[in-house]
Each structure stands twice: as C-alpha cells, then as structure tokens.
Amino acid sequence: MSQRDLTAELRAARIDAPPELRERVRLIAAADTTPAPRRVFTWRRALVVALPVAAAVAATVVFTRPAHNPPTAAPGVQRGAVLGRAVPATPLQATIAPAPSTTRVQRYGASLTLRVPTADGVSRGVKSALAITASLGGYASSVHANTKGERATADLTLKVPRAHVQEAISRLSDLGTITAEHLDVQDLQASLDATGRTIALLQRQLATLRARPQTDALGAQIAALVARIEQLQRNEAATTRAAHYATVRLHLATPVPVARTTHHGALNGLRVALVWLGIALLYVLVLGTPLLAIGAAAFLIARAVRRRREDVLLSRS
Amino acid sequence: MTFAQAAEAHLDDVYRYLAWFTGDRAAADDLAGETFERALRLWHRFDSDRGSARTWLCQVARTVALDHFRSERRRTRREELAAEHERVEERFVEGLSPDLEHALDSLSAGEREVVALRVVLELDAGTAARVLGISATNCTTRLNRALKKLEEALHVAA
Numbered sequence: 521m522s523q524r525d526l527t528a529e530l531r532a533a534r535i536d537a538p539p540e541l542r543e544r545v546r547l548i549a550a551a552d553t554t555p556a557p558r559r560v561f562t563w564r565r566a567l568v569v570a571l572p573v574a575a576a577v578a579a580t581v582v583f584t585r586p587a588h589n590p591p592t593a594a595p596g597v598q599r600g601a602v603l604g605r606a607v608p609a610t611p612l613q614a615t616i617a618p619a620p621s622t623t624r625v626q627r628y629g630a631s632l633t634l635r636v637p638t639a640d641g642v643s644r645g646v647k648s649a650l651a652i653t654a655s656l657g658g659y660a661s662s663v664h665a666n667t668k669g670e671r672a673t674a675d676l677t678l679k680v681p682r683a684h685v686q687e688a689i690s691r692l693s694d695l696g697t698i699t700a701e702h703l704d705v706q707d708l709q710a711s712l713d714a715t716g717r718t719i720a721l722l723q724r725q726l727a728t729l730r731a732r733p734q735t736d737a738l739g740a741q742i743a744a745l746v747a748r749i750e751q752l753q754r755n756e757a758a759t760t761r762a763a764h765y766a767t768v769r770l771h772l773a774t775p776v777p778v779a780r781t782t783h784h785g786a787l788n789g790l791r792v793a794l795v796w797l798g799i800a801l802l803y804v805l806v807l808g809t810p811l812l813a814i815g816a817a818a819f820l821i822a823r824a825v826r827r828r829r830e831d832v833l834l835s836r837s
Numbered sequence: 838m839t840f841a842q843a844a845e846a847h848l849d850d851v852y853r854y855l856a857w858f859t860g861d862r863a864a865a866d867d868l869a870g871e872t873f874e875r876a877l878r879l880w881h882r883f884d885s886d887r888g889s890a891r892t893w894l895c896q897v898a899r900t901v902a903l904d905h906f907r908s909e910r911r912r913t914r915r916e917e918l919a920a921e922h923e924r925v926e927e928r929f930v931e932g933l934s935p936d937l938e939h940a941l942d943s944l945s946a947g948e949r950e951v952v953a954l955r956v957v958l959e960l961d962a963g964t965a966a967r968v969l970g971i972s973a974t975n976c977t978t979r980l981n982r983a984l985k986k987l988e989e990a991l992h993v994a995a
Contacts, residue, residue, distance in 0.1 A: 523984050526937070526991075530956045533932035537852035541866050545848050545873045549841035552877055562884075827970065833906050834947030 572797075575804075579796030620682045620766065624709035625759070628682050628766035630689055634696030636772050639672035645695040645772045646674045652691045656684040658765065674772040685766035692770055708763055715756050722749045840880045843890040844873055850891055850958050851898050857953030858902050858946060868905055872898040888967060895954070895968045906946065940990035948983035955980045 658680035856865035
C-alpha cells in the first residue's frame with residue numbers, strides 16, 4: 521500500500537463525536553456568558569507601546585530640565601575672577617594701569633589678555649609686543665606661541681622699566697581687544713625703609729663694639745654683625761633692582777569657537793528628542809542584552825527539557 | 838465567533854484528534870469534555886489574529902491529553918498494569934482494514950498524534966507544528982517517519 525492510499529484510507533475512516541459528548545459540550549458552552557473574544561491586552565502589546573513612550577518621556581525630562589542648557593561663553597569674553605578688575609560682559613575699552621610712583625619703590629605686575637581676530641594677527645602681535653618692550657628699554661623673559669589651524673595663542677612675559685610701564689601697557693593694549701586685565705602693585709618702600717633702619721641700628725651697634733677692647737668673643741660678635749649687615753644690604757639692593765622692572769604678562773589668542781546653538785523651533789526639539797531617544801535605546805540595549813541573553817538561554821533550555829519529557833512520554837504511550 | 842459557535846464547529850475535530858492521540862475512544866470522550874471545560878475558562882485568551890479557533894482548541898486538547906498520559910503513566914506504575922491492555926481490546930476507528938488497524942498499534946502516541954493532525958484533520962504543516970510546539974520541518978519529518986512505520990507494518994502483515 522502506497523502512502524497515498526494509506527492516507528486516503530486513514531481520512532476515509534471518520535470518527536464523529538458521540539451524541540452524549542455533543543450534548544455535554546453544548547451544556548458547557550451554554551454556561552458561557554463572556555462575549556466574543558476581543559483583542560486582549562498582552563504584555564507584548566503593552567511593551568510595544570510602553571517602551572517608546574517611556575523613552576520619549578525620559579528624553580523629554582532630560583531635555584527640558586533647567587540644568588540641561590549650560591551657559592555658553594559669548595565670543596570675546598573671558599569668564600572667571602580676575603584680580604584687580606571685574607570682567608565685564610563686553611570687551612574692555614581702555615586699560616586700568618595707574619602710573620607707577622616716582623617717589624616710592626613698588627613691585628609692579630600686570631597681565632593683559634587680548635583677543636586677536638586671526639592667527640596671523642597673533643604672530644604680528646608677538647613681534648609688535650617685543651618691539652614695544654625693546655623700545656622702552658625692557659626685554660622679554662619668556663615667549664610661548666602656539667598655532668593650530670585657525671586657532672593661535674601666545675604668552676609673553678615682558679620686563680619693562682617701571683617708569684615706562686603705563687606707556688607699555690597702553691601700547692600693548694592696542695594690539696588687540698582687551699578681554700581681561702589684571703594689575704598688581706605692591707609697595708616695597710615701607711619694607712625698604714624698615715630694612716634701612718635695621719641696617720643703621722646694626723651699624724651703630726657695630727661702631728660701639730669696635731670701640732671696646734677687642735677680645736676673641738667680641739671679634740666673633742663683630743664678624744656676625746658685619747655678615748648680618750651685608751646680608752640686609754644685599755637684600756635691599758636686590759629689592760630695589762627687581763622693582764626697577766615691572767612684569768607684564770601678555771596673552772594673545774584668537775577667538776574660541778563657540779558651539780553654534782541654532783534653534784529651529786519644534787523640528788530642532790524633535791531632533792534633540794530623537795537623539796536622546798537613541799541614547800536611551802543604546803543604554804537599554806547595552807544593559808538589557810545580557811539579561812535578554814540569559815533569559816533566552818533559560819527559555820530555550822526549559823523548552824528543550826519540556827519537549828524531551830514529552831517525547832519520552834509520547835514514545836511510551 | 839462565540840465559544841458556543843467554536844465548540845459546535847470543531848467538536849468533531851477535537852474528538853477525532855483526541856481519539857487518535859490516545860487510541861482510546863472512551864478516554865477521548867472524557868478528555869474532549871474536559872478540553873471544552875478548560876477552553877471555556879481560557880476563552881478570553883483566544884486571539885483570532887494568532888490562529889484559528891480549531892488550532893487553539895487542539896492546543897488546549899493536547900495539554901489535556903498530555904496531563905492524561907502523565908496520570909496514566911503514574912497509575913500504571915502504581916498498579917503495575919499496562920493500560921495498553923485495556924485499550925487495545927476495542928477498536929477506536931471504524932472503517933479501517935484489519936491490517937491497517939493492526940499496523941496502527943505499532944505507532945507511539947506521538948506518531949499517532951502527528952498522523953491525526955496532518956492526515957485526519959488535514960492541518961497544514963505550519964498549523965500542526967504550532968499545535969505540537971515544534972518546527973514545521975520537524976513536524977513533516979515526524980509524519981514521514983510515522984507513515985513509513987505504518988507502511989512497514991502493513992508490508993510485514995501482508
């Protein structure tokens with residue numbers, strides 16, 4: 521008998537449910553009070569809706585929270601505390617350098633931050649600054665310049681005779697737009713006067729000691745006193761020498777490219793929301809994939825075990 | 838479709854499936870009643886988008902039948918009696934040749950089940966596979982194996 525004949529004979533042998541069973545099933549069905557099944561709310565359908573909604577809500581919350589938009593620096597404004605002068609919101613128009621005292625010894629320090637439009641401007645600014653310093657009888661103690669594409673910076677430490685520092689700062693300020701300025705003037709005269717008085721006192725003591733009959737102990741005391749006086753005199757001279765030059769630190773830089781904050785209304789919001797949605801989905805993928813893999817493996821193992829048991833059961837029955 | 842309509846339309850198919858699966862019409866009678874009782878309780882879960890009512894009822898019937906097989910196995914273990922002795926005494930299908938009916942005895946329940954679904958109920962491979970919880974390929978392989986076994990049994994009988 522071929523398989524075709526075999527299946528034909530198997531199909532021809534009909535078995536119908538007995539009338540008693542039919543009646544029993546009718547009674548069972550008569551107890552049914554539920555309406556025809558409609559679309560039921562399954563967890564799969566719930567996830568299909570809930571996941572995008574949750575991601576969108578998260579994106580909206582993240583996007584709309586107040587701390588999201590950090591303040592962006594306006595071009596030409598350097599933020600941060602600057603000693604000596606508060607940084608204004610607009611470029612400074614003139615320097616604040618006061619004239620150094622002609623009667624008192626002062627340590628004069630100044631720093632200038634200038635914005636220069638182009639990298640070439642920075643280069644030219646460095647050369648000009650060196651020329652200005654030299655013309656005023658000063659010198660550059662350090663020069664650092666850095667250029668990268670359209671961005672360039674230069675840091676110079678200039679020593680300018682204190683008598684010409686105001687002129688130097690004024691001329692250096694013309695090399696670009698002042699974005700920050702720092703001035704530090706320290707009076708050294710009082711300290712020098714005190715040192716002078718100490719030296720005079722020690723010299724009087726020295727004269728008194730020298731007038732006494734000389735002994736070994738007295739000789740040692742005189743030597744110590746002389747050394748102390750010489751030390752103070754050296755310090756006094758060094759202070760006066762250092763105060764002769766004012767230190768001017770000059771920073772030249774091209775404008776910092778500020779991230780463009782373009783706003784295109786609702787479409788821009790949509791774009792940002794989609795970006796956050798993508799980030800949220802990426803997080804879900806990264807964190808959820810191992811859990812999903814474990815769950816899938818557990819499911820497959822459980823299913824294989826169940827099928828194996830069923831096969832065993834049905835092969836015996 | 839209401840449950841009553843589904844029950845009326847597919848009672849014979851469910852009964853046939855259970856009769857072939859168990860090889861015992863009396864057991865199929867009881868199991869069919871139990872199947873529809875369980876189906877009524879689960880009817881709210883039925884989703885016509887995911888399959889026909891016949892397929893769903895066959896899945897419920899299969900679960901009931903598997904429970905039956907498990908309890909039968911436990912019972913035969915306890916009593917050390919072969920349930921087969923009670924079953925083979927009566928014919929569960931009329932209209933078959935004696936040779937074919939004898940050949941059917943050589944099939945296991947799993948083989949009878951796939952014959953019932955694919956040949957008797959004439960389900961396609963995909964639908965039968967869904968009832969069995971296996972792949973369509975596996976279902977076809979099982980059917981071919983069962984039919985070949987029947988052929989061999991008939992050949993030996995001849």
